[in-house]
Amino acid sequence: MSSLAPFKQWVHQHCGLHLEGLAEARLIRAVDALQTEIGTQDSDTLLAHLAHDNALFDRFISQLTVNETYFFREPEAIHWLVDTHLPRRLADKGGPLRLLSAGCSSGEEPYSVAMALLERYGDRAQTLFHITGGDVDQQVLNKAQAGLYSGMAFRALHPALKTRYFTPKERSFQLVDSLRQWVSFRSLNLLAPSAGPIGGPFDVILFRNVSIYFDEATRRQIQRQLKQLLAPKGILLCGVTETLGNDLGVLSLVDDHGIFYFQADNTALPDMAATLAAHDAEPPEAPLAPLLAMPLPAAQPEAPPSSAQCEPTALLQQALEQLNQNRFNEAKALLEPLLADDPWSVDALLLAGLVARWQQQPQQAFDCFKRALYVAPECWPAHFYQAELLRQGELPDNPTQRQRGYAAVVRLLEASPTSSGGLKAILPPLPPGDACFLAKRYAAEQTATQGVG
Numbered sequence: 001m002s003s004l005a006p007f008k009q010w011v012h013q014h015c016g017l018h019l020e021g022l023a024e025a026r027l028i029r030a031v032d033a034l035q036t037e038i039g040t041q042d043s044d045t046l047l048a049h050l051a052h053d054n055a056l057f058d059r060f061i062s063q064l065t066v067n068e069t070y071f072f073r074e075p076e077a078i079h080w081l082v083d084t085h086l087p088r089r090l091a092d093k094g095g096p097l098r099l100l101s102a103g104c105s106s107g108e109e110p111y112s113v114a115m116a117l118l119e120r121y122g123d124r125a126q127t128l129f130h131i132t133g134g135d136v137d138q139q140v141l142n143k144a145q146a147g148l149y150s151g152m153a154f155r156a157l158h159p160a161l162k163t164r165y166f167t168p169k170e171r172s173f174q175l176v177d178s179l180r181q182w183v184s185f186r187s188l189n190l191l192a193p194s195a196g197p198i199g200g201p202f203d204v205i206l207f208r209n210v211s212i213y214f215d216e217a218t219r220r221q222i223q224r225q226l227k228q229l230l231a232p233k234g235i236l237l238c239g240v241t242e243t244l245g246n247d248l249g250v251l252s253l254v255d256d257h258g259i260f261y262f263q264a265d266n267t268a269l270p271d272m273a274a275t276l277a278a279h280d281a282e283p284p285e286a287p288l289a290p291l292l293a294m295p296l297p298a299a300q301p302e303a304p305p306s307s308a309q310c311e312p313t314a315l316l317q318q319a320l321e322q323l324n325q326n327r328f329n330e331a332k333a334l335l336e337p338l339l340a341d342d343p344w345s346v347d348a349l350l351l352a353g354l355v356a357r358w359q360q361q362p363q364q365a366f367d368c369f370k371r372a373l374y375v376a377p378e379c380w381p382a383h384f385y386q387a388e389l390l391r392q393g394e395l396p397d398n399p400t401q402r403q404r405g406y407a408a409v410v411r412l413l414e415a416s417p418t419s420s421g422g423l424k425a426i427l428p429p430l431p432p433g434d435a436c437f438l439a440k441r442y443a444a445e446q447t448a449t450q451g452v453g
């Protein structure tokens with residue numbers, strides 16, 4: 001077996017993949033197969049073959065990529081795109097708008113967007129939007145073009161959409177021709193997007209669940225490349241867990257009611273205090289709110305607490321105290337400057353969520369908890385209160401999401417029964433034992449209501 005080091009370096013250089021840890025096993029298999037095919041163990045010879053033989057390169061890369069995907073993965077972003085963002089862009093700019101799924105794997109992502117657009121716009125969708133999928137792995141692109149799917153690809157697809165857009169074929173399902181002909185697929189290496197004709201500029205680039213396989217330097221390099229492909233006011237959407245890891249200063253991060261995306265034109269983040277004042281009650285069609293613009297409930301013109309000069313830890317503890325005494329405006333007045341200084345403080349976000357909830361602003365509360373979870377997925381109180389907003393009907397119920405929230409509380413607290421939930425300055429607003437007990441009970445109640453049939 002040749003040394004892996006030159007192959008690791010070569011792969012990193014050519015397509016950015018960082019093959020350490022568990023991923024190394026894939027490289028070992030791929031190099032093994034390459035040695036057998038070429039009949040030598042000499043690294044230089046093997047790399048020379050890879051450099052000159054495109055088909056060999058494709059087969060080699062295909063063994064290294066992770067192509068896990070399914071229809072309507074992370075559906076919140078797809079619905080926001082189709083029902084909120086694209087209608088706004090159409091009104092502003094007119095069509096056709098261009099969308100790119102960068103790292104599209106076997107096509108489930110661009111086809112999901114296409115289905116959602118057809119549902120909203122009917123046949124007009126095909127003239128209003130051009131959709132392209134690109135991937136470095138030629139084998140998954142062939143699969144995308146064939147449009148034949150089975151099993152787990154459908155795990156999150158609504159049955160009505162499956163019936164409408166697929167026909168059974170042997171033991172699989174064939175995507176209808178109108179969708180296959182509408183979405184085009186191209187070979188795309190994100191490290192060298194200018195190498196092939198990918199098209200553009202794009203109004204939307206979906207770059208979801210791809211960057212997790214890259215180190216920070218590579219992510220930065222890819223963002224610079226993708227920035228070149230964006231149309232003016234174009235946006236880049238990453239996967240939920242990748243967003244913070246892609247906030248590298250190349251593009252600006254924007255929050256539109258809990259959906260995070262990147263944009264080139266939006267340069268500086270606004271002053272938090274000013275934004276809080278300006279965004280007290282945003283109507284749904286308000287201009288896009290920059291990242292820090294998520295409003296807390298309106299502040300009352302009361303004098304700030306005398307301890308305003310204290311350290312953040314003391315201020316957070318005071319905010320919790322105020323909250324416990326139902327003095328919500330006072331708690332809010334303490335939290336606003338703290339969030340202005342540190343918009344990603346888990347403690348402040350959790351407390352801001354509770355204030356918003358008590359002030360009957362459930363969507364804001366939900367968004368605060370969600371932001372806390374972006375920074376600290378282990379924040380079990382945020383999971384708990386999100387689930388509670390749904391269970392108590394303060395937001396339209398979503399049983400799957402609610403169950404997931406309670407399950408997260410139980411999982412986190414069973415693994416670590418005294419966990420602080422990522423809170424640094426305050427104790428969790430409810431004791432972990434109570435939270436775990438309640439989460440189990442509420443989750444069980446829901447299962448009983450659903451029945452077993």
Ligand SMILES: C[S@@+](CC[C@H](N)C(=O)[O-])C[C@H]1O[C@@H](n2cnc3c(N)ncnc32)[C@H](O)[C@@H]1O
Nearest residue numbers: 015065068069103105135136137189190208209
């Ligand atoms: C896990 S899939 C994500 C699919 C889809 N975006 C989703 O969210 O479900 C990641 C895809 O990124 C592709 N990829 C990895 N490195 C790439 C590169 N340098 N250029 C283009 N695509 C790449 C892989 O081939 C793989 O199909």
